[in-house]
Amino acid sequence: MTQFYLPEQAIYHNDGREQRLLEFILSHPDYALMKGCPDRILAAIDEYGREKAFLMNVGTEKGQIVSKVISRVKPGVIVELGGYIGYSALLFGDALRKAGGRKYISLEVSPIFASVSAALVGLAGLSDTVEIMVGPCRDSLRALSKAYPGRGLDMFFFDHAKVEYTNDLKLCEELGLVSQGTTVVADNVSRNPEYLEYVRASGAKKMKAADENKGLTLCHESDMSLGRPDLRYETSVVHSIEPTGEPDAVEISCCLGSS
Numbered sequence: 001m002t003q004f005y006l007p008e009q010a011i012y013h014n015d016g017r018e019q020r021l022l023e024f025i026l027s028h029p030d031y032a033l034m035k036g037c038p039d040r041i042l043a044a045i046d047e048y049g050r051e052k053a054f055l056m057n058v059g060t061e062k063g064q065i066v067s068k069v070i071s072r073v074k075p076g077v078i079v080e081l082g083g084y085i086g087y088s089a090l091l092f093g094d095a096l097r098k099a100g101g102r103k104y105i106s107l108e109v110s111p112i113f114a115s116v117s118a119a120l121v122g123l124a125g126l127s128d129t130v131e132i133m134v135g136p137c138r139d140s141l142r143a144l145s146k147a148y149p150g151r152g153l154d155m156f157f158f159d160h161a162k163v164e165y166t167n168d169l170k171l172c173e174e175l176g177l178v179s180q181g182t183t184v185v186a187d188n189v190s191r192n193p194e195y196l197e198y199v200r201a202s203g204a205k206k207m208k209a210a211d212e213n214k215g216l217t218l219c220h221e222s223d224m225s226l227g228r229p230d231l232r233y234e235t236s237v238v239h240s241i242e243p244t245g246e247p248d249a250v251e252i253s254c255c256l257g258s259s
């Protein structure tokens with residue numbers, strides 16, 4: 001039996017495989033043992049990814065890297081952008097609870113994926129810790145800034161559409177959700193040079209880019225965020241692998257505040 005997930009193909013999600021995953025778990029011989037046990041549910045999800053169909057989960061290797069950050073930082077609240085079927089919410093929600101944290105807020109645009117995630121979170125006994133917000137993450141982030149006014153949150157996990165990472169980090173900065181002391185972990189950065197350039201840039205470089213973008217925003221009236229170019233990050237990359245065995249990397253950035 002291979003240790004890796006089946007390869008990602010042209011159609012890799014939203015073709016019924018997520019609902020079939022839930023059926024697979026509900027009829028699994030270990031189902032009774034999964035109640036209140038996130039680890040056993042994660043093992044069954046991995047089994048499905050290896051034997052039935054590819055799933056776009058963070059996986060065990062990168063999952064371990066992020067779990068270590070959670071036990072080191074001991075965040076009270078974590079927000080993830082891109083929840084899918086709940087693999088990261090189970091893994092990191094459990095790590096957060098063990099580290100003494102309060103809330104893991106999972107933002108997911110697809111009601112279908114969110115309903116699978118909610119069922120698995122319930123089965124894992126994590127409903128008190130994990131909250132799922134359904135809808136475009138920019139709407140949810142704006143709602144969160146009202147629920148947590150005037151303070152940065154402890155930690156973010158970016159794992160949604162790669163092209164949206166930079167604009168959404170800038171929105172978090174503008175809303176005050178990312179500020180001095182916030183840890184931002186971003187998955188799949190080996191495919192995201194624009195994001196890496198932003199978190200690694202000096203204040204002066206970001207100020208210049210923000211001035212250029214200001215014109216663009218006015219021209220297209222798009223939902224483009226300018227961010228807080230004065231914010232600096234201490235940032236580093238950790239190389240790892242996807243659940244399929246493909247190489248990938250995670251960027252771990254701590255906001256140092258205004259430069």
Ligand SMILES: C[S@@+](CC[C@H](N)C(=O)[O-])C[C@H]1O[C@@H](n2cnc3c(N)ncnc32)[C@H](O)[C@@H]1O
Binds near residue numbers: 080081085087108160
């Ligand atoms: C790679 S998957 C997330 C995997 C998940 N973090 C895990 O490891 O288990 C990306 C998810 O982001 C969601 N997504 C993409 N764009 C989004 C947006 N603008 N707002 C909220 N969710 C989004 C997709 O529907 C998909 O479920």
